[in-house]
Amino acid sequence: MEGSWLSERDSLDQTAMPKKSIYLDFNATTPIAPEVAAAISQVLAEPFDNPSSEHWAGLPARQAVEKARAQVAALLHCNSDEIVFTKQENEVERTERLGRNERHD
Secondary structure, eight states, X not given: OOSTTEEEOOOSSTTTSOSEEXXXXXXXXXXXXXXXXXXXXXXXXXXXXXXXOOSGGGHHHHHHHHHHHHHHHHHHTSOGGGOOOOXXXXXXXXXXXXXXXXXXX
């Protein structure tokens, strides 16, 4: 099976380790698919601004975010307004708690 997570490695002790190993610790690091790296590179190379800005410079960034939101929504078969992008785990947890509290009010 091929994939970025499967690699052949030379081991110091050929009897103790198989030639092919599978890396399962993606909790801290995850390889980026080539098509994702290309998309990120394109966005980083273009003029950018804060997508939350309401002036002309923020418009291309806002459009890129909304395009990504629509693509994720299509993949998950949901509405784009249900997709929330966050910067870090703390924001995810806080957003989830707020949503849970709203459902119980």
